[in-house]
Amino acid sequence: MNQIIINEEKCVGCSLCVDDCPNSCLRMEKGKAKFTKPVCIECGHCCAICPQGAIRMSEYPCEEEPVVPMTVLDSHTLLSALRSRRTIRRFTSQPVEEEKVRKILEAGRYSPTGGNFQGVSFTILGSRQAEAEAICVDIFRNGDKLGAGPAAFLKQIDVRITDNFFFKGAPLVLAVSGADEVNPALASSYMEIMAESLGLGVLYSGFFCECARISEGLRELLELPRGHKVVTCMVIGYPSVKYRRIVPRKALKAKTL
Numbered sequence: 001m002n003q004i005i006i007n008e009e010k011c012v013g014c015s016l017c018v019d020d021c022p023n024s025c026l027r028m029e030k031g032k033a034k035f036t037k038p039v040c041i042e043c044g045h046c047c048a049i050c051p052q053g054a055i056r057m058s059e060y061p062c063e064e065e066p067v068v069p070m071t072v073l074d075s076h077t078l079l080s081a082l083r084s085r086r087t088i089r090r091f092t093s094q095p096v097e098e099e100k101v102r103k104i105l106e107a108g109r110y111s112p113t114g115g116n117f118q119g120v121s122f123t124i125l126g127s128r129q130a131e132a133e134a135i136c137v138d139i140f141r142n143g144d145k146l147g148a149g150p151a152a153f154l155k156q157i158d159v160r161i162t163d164n165f166f167f168k169g170a171p172l173v174l175a176v177s178g179a180d181e182v183n184p185a186l187a188s189s190y191m192e193i194m195a196e197s198l199g200l201g202v203l204y205s206g207f208f209c210e211c212a213r214i215s216e217g218l219r220e221l222l223e224l225p226r227g228h229k230v231v232t233c234m235v236i237g238y239p240s241v242k243y244r245r246i247v248p249r250k251a252l253k254a255k256t257l
């Protein structure tokens with residue numbers, strides 16, 4: 001089990017870590033911080049707040065990188081970029097560079113998770129992408145295993161299920177899974193913004209998630225951790241389309257009680 005290790009020589013007794021711990025796992029004893037409670041969510045706030053660098057977590061590597069506050073991002077530019085984001089369904093065949101893939105995954109790794117559970121898994125389809133898409137195409141062409149919602153929607157849009165209906169020829173497909181839905185969804189949103197900032201486009205394939213729900217074969221192919229379900233499937237690549245204006249949206253529904 002992870003331990004919070006406090007270097008007594010470095011600790012100057014400022015109590016910042018004690019005051020900031022969300023679960024009161026630390027307290028002051030004889031002018032030094034002490035880790036007293038084993039029920040710790042391993043959020044790392046104590047390490048992050050210590051001005052002396054006196055705290056580390058036994059099961060986690062130390063992050064030596066300097067903190068960069070989000071305030072470095074200009075909020076006006078950020079909002080304009082968020083409003084300009086579009087789902088991308090047409091991609092070039094240009095592969096996504098390893099470095100960019102790493103940055104996307106790192107953005108997902110640092111998304112918040114309830115209770116700091118960090119139970120989100122990221123599966124790059126890689127060498128199994130074509131096989132996975134073929135399974136999905138088969139399910140959709142067949143149709144009878146689909147849930148009522150997707151089946152009705154497909155009928156309504158009356159679309160042809162081409163061989164690349166799911167991944168649109170994109171070079172990178174990432175299934176994000178977890179035991180719950182909220183944490184993988186949050187991670188996906190972080191990753192989408194990172195991907196966009198790298199000049200990439202993203203399509204969330206809810207259709208793929210539906211196939212993963214239905215098909216045990218597909219779940220086996222994905223080698224999901226036990227108890228996980230696919231919450232999002234992110235289809236990623238360089239866009240071969242350019243959108244020139246921000247789309248209309250319904251009026252904001254928000255209220256203050």
Ligand SMILES: Cc1cc2nc3c(=O)[nH]c(=O)nc-3n(C[C@H](O)[C@H](O)[C@H](O)COP(=O)(O)O)c2cc1C
Pocket residue numbers: 085086087088089203204205206207208247
């Ligand atoms: C959870 C989720 C699942 C989606 N699944 C699909 C899908 O399977 N196929 C598809 O073409 N678009 C899919 N989309 C894209 C939506 O259709 C798209 O977000 C919506 O039309 C609004 O367009 P915009 O993202 O460009 O603003 C999905 C979007 C989300 C958020």
